[in-house]
Amino acid sequence: MAYNFKKIEAAWQKVWAKNKHKIWAAEDQSVKPKQYVLDMFPYPSGEGLHVGHVEGYTASDVYSRFMRMNGYNVVHPMGWDAFGLPAENYAIKTKQHPEKVVKKNVKRFQEQLQSLGFSYDWQREINTTDPEYYKWTQWIFVQLFKKGLAYEAELPVNWCPKDKTVLANEEVVDGCCERCGTAVERRNLKQWILKITAYADRLLNDLDGLDWPERVKEMQRNWIGRSEGAIIKFQVVSSKFQIEVFTTRPDTLAGVTYMVLAPEHPLIGKLVVNAENVKEIESYIQKSKNKSDRERQENKEKTGVALKGVMAVNPISQEKIPVWIADYVLAQYGTGAIMAVPQHDERDREFAEAFHLPIIDKPLIDKETAIQKAGGVKKVNFKLRDWIFSRQRYWGEPIPIIKCPTCGNQPVAEEDLPVKLPNVKNYEPTGNAESPLAAITKWVNVKCPKCGGDAKRETNTMPQWAGSCWYYLAYLMRGISNFQFPISKYKEVFDHWLPVDLYLGGVEHAVLHLLYARFWHKFLFDIGVVSTSEPFKKLVNQGLILGPDGQKMSKSKGNVVSPDEMVEKFGADSLRLYEMFMGPLEDAKPWDPTGIVGVHRFLGRIYNLALKIQNPKSKIQNSKLDQLLHKTIKKVTEDIQGFHFNTAISALMILLNEIEKQPEAAAAHVPTIAKLLFPLAPHLAQEVWKMLGNKGLLDHEEWPKYEKALIEDAEFELVIQINGKVRDHVMVKKGIGQSEAEKLTLNREIVKKWLEGKPPKKIIFVKDRLLNVIV
C-alpha cells in the first residue's frame, strides 16, 4: 500500500481540530517552565500564504512541538495584522467594505495554516481590525498622549501622491514609498507624532543584551545613528545673530574656512537683508524646495549660493569666514547648519573645490580644549526622528482624540473606547490632510469631554504598524478575558509569559516593526504595564526563499511557488520537511522543484517500513543500530535546539538507510523515529505511532533521551598520515596510547613503503584521532 498522505493528513487534522485545537492550548498557570514562541503574524493578503511564510511558521512549529515534548508550557499563538493599504485599495477598486475582504482572506489563511498542521493555540487568535482589539491600540495611544509622547506639530513630511497619505521616515526607501514605489513629495502638514526620540538612548543601549542576529542590531544602531559632538556658536559679523552648528570634530575647528546653512534654515530670512545678492539667494532656495528628496539625494554634485557680504567669525582663529547656503546640508539633522572643514571632510572639500573656497591645513586641537575655547557645549545627536503617526486613510485605527476649540486636544476616555471606525460610502482618500472619515459629520461632531461644548473628532487614522506594536501582549490578554479594562487585570499573565523567548520572522522588519514595538514596550514598562524592558529575547530571521531561477519570487517574474499546490501534490509533511531541509534556516535559498521529491520519498519509506512490521512488540535488537539510534537522538535534539533543521533531517535519513538494511530490528527502533520526526512531519509521525499499536497523541509523549554510555564507541578508525596526507586507516580500541599506536603504525606495509627504511623525523599523535608520520 502506498503512502496516502492525503488521507493521513486529513484524518489527523480532524483529530487535532477537536475542541478548538485544545491540545495546543497554553496554560496561564502551570508548574512547567514557560516558553513563548512567536511568529510574525501575517498580513492576510488576497494572494494567500506564501512559501516564505511556511518556512518561518514551520520552524517555529517544529520548535514549539519539540519544547512541549520536553516538558515546557508553550504558548504559540497566531493572528492577523489586517489594517493597511492593500485591503483598502482593494476595497476602493471593488467597492466592498475592507472588513469583508479581510474576513474572506483570514478564512483562507486559517484553512491554509491548518492544512499545514501548525500547532497554534487558536483560542488566542487575534485580529488587529477587531474593535475589541484596537480599543487597546487606542488606549496605548491615549497613555502616550497623557505622558506627552504623542503630540501634534506642523512639519515637512513625506507625502505619497499615489497613496495620498503621509509616510513615516521608516516607510520611505530610496526616496520612494515603500508600498507602491512612487517618489515621495515633501509637504508641510499638521501631524500626530510619537516621540520615539525620547527613547533613542535606551533603544540603542539595550540592543547589547539581546540575543538577536548581529545584522539586525547593526541596522537598528545605524538607524538610531547616535553621534557625540558639540554645539558651537559662530558670531555673525556686525549683527546680533549667531549661527549654531553641530560637529563631531571640534578638534578641526581651526581649519574651518566657511559655513553652510540648509536652504530651509530659519536664520536665512534674517541674514538675507544684509546680503548683496538677495535675488540669487531667493532663486536658489526656491529651486531646492522644488526638488524632491530623491532628486536631492541623487544629485551628488554640489550646488549652493553665497550670502554675499555676510561673514561669520571662527571662534578659534578669529578669522572672518563666508556664509553659504547649500542643499547638501540637511535641515532635519543637527542644527541645519555646518562649519565646513574642507581639509578633513570630503563633502566640504568637494564644495570648496567647486566654489573656489580656501582649503587650509591647520593642526588639530585637543577636543576638550577646542570646545572650551570656542565656548561650545557637548551634545549627542541622533539620526532617529520622531515617528509621524497620522495617515489620511480610512482603513486604520481612528486616533482617539477630540479637538475642542476651547480646551484643545482631549483624549477619549477609557470607558468610551473603542472609537469605532464608522461606515463610509467612499473609501477614496481625499488627497488633502484629512481622511475619508472627515466626510461623516455625524461621526465627526461630538461634545468636548472636558467642557461639553461642540468639538470634532480627529479624522486621521493610525499607520499600519500601530496594531503590531503590542500584539504579542494581546495573545496573552486573550487567554483570560475578552480584552476587558482595566489593564491591571493582565499584569499577572504578562509577568508570567514575558519576554517572548523566541521570535521568528523575516529580516524586512528590522527597522520598522521591531523598532516601533521595542519603543511601545519600553513605554509600557515605564508606566508599569509590563515588567521587562525588552519584548523579544531571542530573534531568528528565516532567509528568503527564492524562485527556482534564483530571483526573488514575484508575480511579474512568474516564479512564485504556491504552497497549496505543494500540499496537494506531496502533502503538508513533505512541504514542511522540504522547507526545513533546503538549507540553513537563516540563509536565502532557491526553490528546487525536484528537491521536494527527496523528502517525500523519505517519508514514504518510513511509512512502508512501519507497514511491514509484523510484530510491533518484537524486541529484536541490533547493537550497532541501537548505537546509531542514540547518536541520532543526540544529533536531532541538539540540531533542533540550534535551529539546524537541515542536518537534523539528514541524520534521520542516515538512520533510516541503516534500519532498512536490518528490517528485523525495525520494530524496536521505529517508535523512537516517530517521536523524533513528529515536530517536523507531525501527520506521518502520528500515523506511524498508531500503526505500531500505540494509542494517544504524540503531543503528550516525552522527547526521547539518549544514553551517554551507549554512544561511546569502543573502537575508532585511526587515521594514518604521512607528511600530513592520509595514507592508511586502522581500527583500534579507544584510548590507545601514543607508543602503542606508533608501534602499530610503523609496522604497516604502506607506512614501511613510504619510510623507505629510514626512521621517521617526527611523529604527531592526536589521541583517538590520528597519527601523522613526518618523513
Place this chain on the structure above:
RNA sequence: GCUCGGGUGGCGGAACGGCAGACGCAAUGGACUCAAAAUCCAUCGAUCGCAAGGUCAUGAGGGUUCAAGUCCCUCCCCGAGCACCA
C-alpha cells in the same frame, strides 16, 4: 563610498584546525514490467592508470601550522543594509 554576510561537485548543501563533498536532487547503468510510471540495486569532483595506486581540487595570491574550506594578510566577485547625518 561605508558596514555586515557569503564564494565548496551539474544543483541545494555537510564538515570541534585533523579522512573535503555527509544527506538529498539530477545524471548514468541495471533489476522488476509487454511498456511506462512508481519502487529497488549500483556508479557518480577532475585527471593519469589495465589495476594497485598516484596527482590536482573548497574565488585568486601569499603566510602561520606536523596538518588549513576552517586561523592571519592582500586582492577579486556575489548578496544585503546604510548612504551628503556634519
